[in-house]
Amino acid sequence: MQTNHTSTSTHQLPQIDKVLLPHEAAVFLGLTEDSLMNATLQGNCPGACIDGHWRFSQRGLSKYLLQQKNHGTGMPWLDEHYGPYWLDDTVESKAKKIIERYQAGERYFPLLEIEGGNFSGLDLTGIDFWESNLKGSSFKGVNLKNAIFVGCNLESTSFAGADLTDADFRSASVRGSDFRGANLNRTIFRVRSWRGVNLDGAQISLAKF
Template structure:
């Protein structure tokens, strides 16, 4: 079904068909299916994908700058080495996606499911996450310095070497996250769940702001009776 010359809606597209529409300057796809398609290295710059599915699709090294992804489902998709600078993802299911070596400067993820996603070696200056699930995600080495982290569930996430200095956590969770060599000086952790933090990691919170109840939790782990 085609709404007009600029929007393709409600059909399944393979690589060749997508390339044809792109060559005709179509940049809006609504309710289309790209499941398991190999879309490697395509130029998708400026495209809007709304309620589309990319389950298991390969978008290796795609040009995705300034794209918009609205309520899309792309579980297990590979975005490795993609250029997604200034891309916008809202309300998307991106569980178990691969972003290794992608360019994600100034990209934003709002209301997204990113459980198990891998962001290894990405370029992420100015990236923004909000109200998103990042349970078990690999975000090693990320810098969130001075950022406001609103409702991010980072439970069980791999956060080794992350920089959270002067960050403000508004809700969300760091429960059982791997925090080896992470930096929290000046961070405000009062609004987040830090249960399950290993006592060996407690030292990295030196200089961070925590609540009375969070401090009591640390003391209980040390064997003190807090009354």
């Protein structure tokens, strides 16, 4: 296994989605904080409760505003025409729809519940799974350059042979995950749970742990 954890100041890290505090999200949406939290708790505004604290994706809120403008109130991120966030589909159906939406140009797939999804062998460059639950999924041999897994549950997930150049795993849980033979070039980890990770044969260069 080749290891080199030294960073370089000349390399610019890829930008990721900005995570907003409730008062910042309220200002972004032009709401009071109470109105924002009421809408979020009613399921009408996308947010995530992390360790008892609410956080909001600026990209998610931007998409929410656009879809509100086009479709009015409700839960537009569950609209079948706008994203693969179906609650009742099987895992296989969810994965298929994500792949279809990706191939149609979509890149942002936040807050998914898709344990055990199979994405093996695909090109998913730049995909963003912010705060998704992908436990037990397979990304074997997948091109995941610049992919974002910030805050994801990736326990027992396989990235064997995947290209994770410039991928971002900050605050994710990768306990028991498989990175055998993966390309970890400038990959950002700094995860919240690392136990049992397999790095055998991984090519590690300028990664951040």
